[in-house]
Amino acid sequence: MADLTKVIECVPNxxxxxxxxxxEQILDCFRGKDGVKLxxxxxxxxHNRLVVTVVGEPNSVKWAVVCAIGKATELxxxxxxxxxHxxxxxxxxxxxxPLNNVTEEEAVELSKEVxxxxxxxxxxxxxxxxxxASAPHRQNLAKIRKGQFEGMFDKIKEDxxxxxxxxxVHPTAGVVAIGARMPLVAFNINLDTNNLDIANKIARSVRFINGGLRFCKAIGIELEDRGIVQVSMNMTNYTKTPLYRVFELVKIEAKRYGVSVVGSEVIGLLPMEAMINTAEYYLGVEDFSIDQILEKRMME
Amino acid sequence: MADLTKVIECVPNxxxxxxxxxxEQILDCFRGKDGVKLxxxxxxxxHNRLVVTVVGEPNSVKWAVVCAIGKATELxxxxxxxxxHxxxxxxxxxxxxPLNNVTEEEAVELSKEVxxxxxxxxxxxxxxxxxxASAPHRQNLAKIRKGQFEGMFDKIKEDxxxxxxxxxVHPTAGVVAIGARMPLVAFNINLDTNNLDIANKIARSVRFINGGLRFCKAIGIELEDRGIVQVSMNMTNYTKTPLYRVFELVKIEAKRYGVSVVGSEVIGLLPMEAMINTAEYYLGVEDFSIDQILEKRMME
Structure with missing residues (x-):
């Protein structure tokens, strides 16, 4: 048996x-290093903000990220x-x-080391x-960040x-949130109406907080140039809430408003498995394994 | 820009x-070599036959395959x-x-070098x-191989x-066919009937030779242990005849016999793109690019 290649992703902001x-000095921490791919x-x-996407062997990624955080702290x-923002x-x-042959637990451990x-x-x-997170109220980034840099000096005195x-608080570099999360897929579904109210109603019916799918965040938005609206979603665990399920559910909910789905968008990068489990569903493939994918086997 | 990693597959028999x-001596030609993955x-x-699947950097794969053919000739x-068989x-x-960043032309060139x-x-x-192939009548392996080893001594005297x-003809090793082809996907669709005649009629309606899809070969077969029949297919170019298209067509043809599709199978390995272009179709994704797949980007 060949060793399985472990691959982790990191998206520092x-x-x-x-x-x-x-x-450039921050990016240089991710360039020309064995086991790290920018x-x-x-x-x-x-937004005055830089978002980096890097993948690679966990230990190599760890030290590249520590390097980049050092540069950001300094500069x-x-x-x-x-x-x-x-x-x-x-x-x-x-x-x-965690991407390839890395468990959630290993990603958590790595985040704590960093x-x-x-x-x-x-x-x-x-x-x-x-x-x-060390407690449930500290899982959500928005809650941690509330008050922002300026408010953090008082906030961290609270128990x-x-x-x-x-x-x-570091006087110039503030504080940082570090943690592990599942890959997030930005998936938007377009409707053949310009009625934002309908997109919002559908968003509420499919998203977790209002009783919808466990790993779905959703809002309605207007695509002004196209004269249509969209259900804009973040799928926070595509292995447990696959894309096909939310797609079919949006179609079903749209029907009650006499509205049709006219297409969708995937924004940015996503793991192949998010698309493959959707193809598997629509083709009704029996006993399919991700190990049948050539590229998956090549990465092992 | 990073160099794009070229990957070719070879499936010698x-x-x-x-x-x-x-x-084992044949397999050893593919083991422990840089740029080659068995x-x-x-x-x-x-069948008294060995089928090997190997991928890797084209030049490294070339020499590993030449080595293996040498061993087979000797032994x-x-x-x-x-x-x-x-x-x-x-x-x-x-x-x-050709798999990743290799053109059909480059695969043809490599096959000629080998x-x-x-x-x-x-x-x-x-x-x-x-x-x-150097002529159209020599594209099809079955036609070249007709007469087998024993008949080859006379056959190759014909112009x-x-x-x-x-x-x-080599006195003990015979002759060999070498060439480039697109990845082949073995895709079978199960029907809720035990009537082999219906599976054969559907196979004839979707396969190329009888007026069906350009890159589809199909036959009907019985799954005796399950008491059902199957349309068993080789899809010879999934980029031009995608899986979803033959799947939907089989459903449509099955309808005229009052039969339903109850599932499907993918046998062996297939490139991720074969599943991804199918997911793209069913989700109606606009402007999707294979470069949005994380694993694809990691291989570049």
């Missing part, structure tokens, strides 16, 4: 979308940071996502979030918002 | 399914070979299949077949069956 010199990055000037000063740290959030390094090396306090590592 | 010592092999004692004596050579057939090496090194005559390399 840094609070710099404008200064290319800073951005897949993608996007910077947004309005980004949050006391001077302005942008539309909420933020609480020079490195704002660092999710680790958290410890970040505090030991750079003195930046860390909140463990999502699957790595329930004491960081997992560290006690004092 | 050898005429030995019983003698493990011979089989994905799978299966030997069949009734397999067709004058003593018995088995249910038709065969004409110690190495019977060697298809090269053909030349095989004749120069081992004096085994080669027929180029499928996409590599239209002169090998592409060599003039004399």
């Amino acid at each position: 840094f609070s710099e979308g404008r200064d290319l010199k800073v951005i 897949l993608d990055y996007s910077r947004d000037e309005d 980004i000063d949050l006391t001077k940071h302005e942008g539309q 909420p933020r609480m740290g020079a490195t704002d959030v660092v999710p680790f996502i 958290a410890k390094e970040v505090f030991d090396k750079y003195n930046v306090p860390v909140f463990l979030y999502e699957k790595s 329930e918002w004491k960081p997992d590592f560290g006690q004092e | 050898f005429s030995e399914g019983r003698d493990l010592k011979v089989i 994905l799978d092999y299966s030997r069949d004692e009734d 397999i004596d067709l004058t003593k070979h018995e088995g249910q 038709p065969r004409m050579g110690a190495t019977d057939v060697v298809p090269f299949i 053909a030349k090496e095989v004749f120069d090194k081992y004096n085994v005559p080669v027929f180029l077949y499928e996409k590599s 239209e069956w002169k090998p592409d390399f060599g003039q004399e």
Whole structure:
């Protein structure tokens, strides 16, 4: 038996979308390193934010990410940071996502190792979030980040918002959230109406918080240039709530408003399994295994 | 831009399914070599045949395959070979299949390089077949192989069956077919009837030779233990004749016999794109690109 190749993904968000010199120094931590592959990055000037997508062998990714957080801590000063996107740290959030032959537990463990390094090396306090959270109220990033950098100095004095590592907000780099989560698929379904109310009603009927599917977040949005509306979704666990299930459910809900589904979109990257389990469903394939996929076998 | 990783697949068939010592020596040509990955092999004692699946960097795969053909030529004596499967050579057939960042033309070129090496090194005559064929009547393996090893000594004296390399049948190793072809997907669709006639009628309506889909071969077969019948297919180009299209067509044809599709099977390995273009169709995804698949990006 060949050794199985372990692959983890990391999508760190840094609070710099404008200064290319800073951005390049952060990206350099992911370049030319064995076992690390920089897949993608996007910077947004309005948000003043950089989002990096990197994959690779877990230990190699770990040290590349620690390097990048060090650079961000050194080069980004949050006391001077302005942008539309909420933020609480020079490195704002660092999710680790298990991809190939990595368990959720291993991703959680890796996120905690990175958290410890970040505090030991750079003195930046860390909140463990999502699957790595030390308490249920600390799973949700938005709740941790509420108050942002400016409010964090008071917030972390509260017992329930004491960081997992560290006690004092870093004066220029703030605090950071680090944790493990499942891959997220951004999946949008287009309707043949311009009535936003209908998209919102359908969104409420399929999303978890209102009684819908367990791993679905959804809102209605307008596509003004096309004159239609869309159910815009984040699928937070495609293995347990597959794309075909929400797609069929949206069609069923749309019917009561006399509306049809006219197409869909997948935004950004997604693991092949999210598409393959959908093909498997529609073709009614019996006893299919992901190991029948050539590319999966090649990665082992 | 990173260099794109080129990946080719090769599925050589050898005429030995019983003698493990011979089989191991052939397999050793694919083991422990940089750029070559032995994905799978299966030997069949009734067929007295070994089928190997190997993937990797084209030049590395080329030399591993040349090595294996050498071993088979040395160790397999067709004058003593018995088995249910038709065969004409110690190495019977060697298809090269372009997978990742390899064009059909490059696969054809590689198959010709291997053909030349095989004749120069081992004096085994080669027929180029499928996409590599030097004439239309030599594309089909079954036509080349007709007469088998025993009939080949006379057959290659005919002008239209002169090998592409060599003039004399190798006394113990016969002749070999080498060429490039698209990945083949073995896809079977199950019907809720035990009437083989219906499966055969549907097979005839969807397969190319009777006026059906361009890249579909199909026959009806009985699944005796389950008491149902099946349309058993080889899809010879899933990019141009996708799985969803034949699946929907079989459903439509089944309807006229009052029969339903109850499931399907995919046998063996298939490229992820064959499943992904099917998911794309059923979800109606607009502007999807295979480059949105994480694993695809990781292989580049």
